[in-house]
Amino acid sequence: MKIAICGYGNLGRGVECAVTAAKDMELFAVFTKRDPKSVKVATDVPVYNIDDILKYKDDIDVLVICAGSATDLPVMTPSLAKDFCVIDSFDTHASIPSHFAATDKAAKEGDKLALISAGWDPGMFSVNRLYSSAILPKGKDYTFWGKGVSQGHSDAIRRIAGVVDARQYTIPIESALEAVRSGKNPEFTTREKHLREYFVVAEDGADKARIENEIKTMPNYFANYDTIVHFITMEELKRDHSGIPHGGFVIRTGETGYSGENKHVIEYSLKLDSNPEFTASVITAYARAVCKMYKRGVRGCVTVFDVAPADLSPLSAEEIRATML
Amino acid sequence: MKIAICGYGNLGRGVECAVTAAKDMELFAVFTKRDPKSVKVATDVPVYNIDDILKYKDDIDVLVICAGSATDLPVMTPSLAKDFCVIDSFDTHASIPSHFAATDKAAKEGDKLALISAGWDPGMFSVNRLYSSAILPKGKDYTFWGKGVSQGHSDAIRRIAGVVDARQYTIPIESALEAVRSGKNPEFTTREKHLREYFVVAEDGADKARIENEIKTMPNYFANYDTIVHFITMEELKRDHSGIPHGGFVIRTGETGYSGENKHVIEYSLKLDSNPEFTASVITAYARAVCKMYKRGVRGCVTVFDVAPADLSPLSAEEIRATML
Numbered sequence: 001m002k003i004a005i006c007g008y009g010n011l012g013r014g015v016e017c018a019v020t021a022a023k024d025m026e027l028f029a030v031f032t033k034r035d036p037k038s039v040k041v042a043t044d045v046p047v048y049n050i051d052d053i054l055k056y057k058d059d060i061d062v063l064v065i066c067a068g069s070a071t072d073l074p075v076m077t078p079s080l081a082k083d084f085c086v087i088d089s090f091d092t093h094a095s096i097p098s099h100f101a102a103t104d105k106a107a108k109e110g111d112k113l114a115l116i117s118a119g120w121d122p123g124m125f126s127v128n129r130l131y132s133s134a135i136l137p138k139g140k141d142y143t144f145w146g147k148g149v150s151q152g153h154s155d156a157i158r159r160i161a162g163v164v165d166a167r168q169y170t171i172p173i174e175s176a177l178e179a180v181r182s183g184k185n186p187e188f189t190t191r192e193k194h195l196r197e198y199f200v201v202a203e204d205g206a207d208k209a210r211i212e213n214e215i216k217t218m219p220n221y222f223a224n225y226d227t228i229v230h231f232i233t234m235e236e237l238k239r240d241h242s243g244i245p246h247g248g249f250v251i252r253t254g255e256t257g258y259s260g261e262n263k264h265v266i267e268y269s270l271k272l273d274s275n276p277e278f279t280a281s282v283i284t285a286y287a288r289a290v291c292k293m294y295k296r297g298v299r300g301c302v303t304v305f306d307v308a309p310a311d312l313s314p315l316s317a318e319e320i321r322a323t324m325l
Numbered sequence: 326m327k328i329a330i331c332g333y334g335n336l337g338r339g340v341e342c343a344v345t346a347a348k349d350m351e352l353f354a355v356f357t358k359r360d361p362k363s364v365k366v367a368t369d370v371p372v373y374n375i376d377d378i379l380k381y382k383d384d385i386d387v388l389v390i391c392a393g394s395a396t397d398l399p400v401m402t403p404s405l406a407k408d409f410c411v412i413d414s415f416d417t418h419a420s421i422p423s424h425f426a427a428t429d430k431a432a433k434e435g436d437k438l439a440l441i442s443a444g445w446d447p448g449m450f451s452v453n454r455l456y457s458s459a460i461l462p463k464g465k466d467y468t469f470w471g472k473g474v475s476q477g478h479s480d481a482i483r484r485i486a487g488v489v490d491a492r493q494y495t496i497p498i499e500s501a502l503e504a505v506r507s508g509k510n511p512e513f514t515t516r517e518k519h520l521r522e523y524f525v526v527a528e529d530g531a532d533k534a535r536i537e538n539e540i541k542t543m544p545n546y547f548a549n550y551d552t553i554v555h556f557i558t559m560e561e562l563k564r565d566h567s568g569i570p571h572g573g574f575v576i577r578t579g580e581t582g583y584s585g586e587n588k589h590v591i592e593y594s595l596k597l598d599s600n601p602e603f604t605a606s607v608i609t610a611y612a613r614a615v616c617k618m619y620k621r622g623v624r625g626c627v628t629v630f631d632v633a634p635a636d637l638s639p640l641s642a643e644e645i646r647a648t649m650l
Contacts, residue, residue, distance in 0.1 A: 017581065018581065097646060124456065126650045131637065262597075265594075267592075267595075270592075281581055307634075308630065309452050309456055309632075313459045317630070320630055322422055
């Protein structure tokens, strides 16, 4: 199956690497809004300008759209879904219904298949929330994120006067995780589930107390959290905080029996060295499913909820049953 | 959707409870090999003899077959799949391909849909092995079981002369779990992954040293494990070991990047107060999927690998996308 990538940032680079490693996939091209000559790819795949993409309509089985959820994907995914089978990692949870509707309409018009919101949250975490709630209808879900770098929040801190660079980690609070696992069905405030830790490089002579106060009181970001601020040097930031790790936990506790006498805990967790590379790996597996489902006649927009696990694997149904069931 | 249960042991009782709790399901009947009058069910569902089951061919959407994998299911599932949509929890891993083939043939002959090997292992653990290996093709899987009661092994100990009753727990070795989570890709012997703990009630005056030695050297069961044997009273056994807890861990560690420079850990775990009730809850969710898939025209035999998560839920596609994605 021939895969193309549209957008070449961290996520696009991750998809390039994952597709290259898949024996049943071939990377056809990278498409970019920039001057193709200015884009240095990691492999020898050709780079084309996005304006030329329709020329390659018949050469691509699945187009992986690697762009931002805020403004790019709501336009790009429906637009491209008319001419290509597409997959994206749209992650603005509240806007998923409208993004789904627009993409479904476009894909049906073009007789194509689109899959939106692949990745780990939304994505693998969503799938686990669904499985667990279907199995244990009497129960309660908890999602914790981290320990990991929140790139958007790191950006927010960099806009504070006197900050040269910064990294923000979201950290799940261990005692909250333990309370959930114990089956106590706790109710948490925002502050009780996660704390936020900052590593900040300040300008020489900057007022660190003021910077710390601005971080801790930033509305919509950090005001509702307990925060730990560390001022470090640029060397330390580069040495100790250059990765983009992330992860988290989806836990459902529930009960069975006529009076709920038996308790059960289902826990799914991820510990990721590279958030974009793992997300890209999930997307690549779902691109395989898009290809298989399109060949079987599935059209319109689907999500991870509509994909049978077998469609993600390069192995045959017989091999899977014999080795993994 | 109308569900019937065939076989009324621990698992059948669990399905009865789970179906009763599901708002979109109705429990039609329990079928038994025994005299129906001798079977006391927990609800007011009618009990019929299995010999009369064909009378109810048109009244049942999905028949849940709750019987043993050793001798019953290999005969019952293919036989019933000709006339009913069926689901079972066949768990003899090595015989899955032949059980699948026989059931697939029967279901296709009868224009029905069958799902085999639902539960947690095979079942949810299998699904997690498949998802994780598709996402991280360069990686390694580990499955640990426990802490939990192995009912077959408990039975084996009871056959030793001088043993009145016994309970055997399989316990994953914490240091092995930690070695896996650290991404070291360890290779384990049987002895290094699990240990086995026994609680044995001996006859008055029995030779405990001989019993302990017979347990520890029992071939195919315990000879390859480190074992801990406790002799307790019948009162202690009943007080402290009457439950049927189980659980376990499926962990995949893998790497991404052109030189495998980024490591990732995906972990799925279960902690279950009641093994049969949880298994029954999984089967009940998959019975819902069998019903939906049959209505869409799917025929023959399928497994958990072929079921899209959305089909397990009583919620609509719109509700799922809005609340869980």
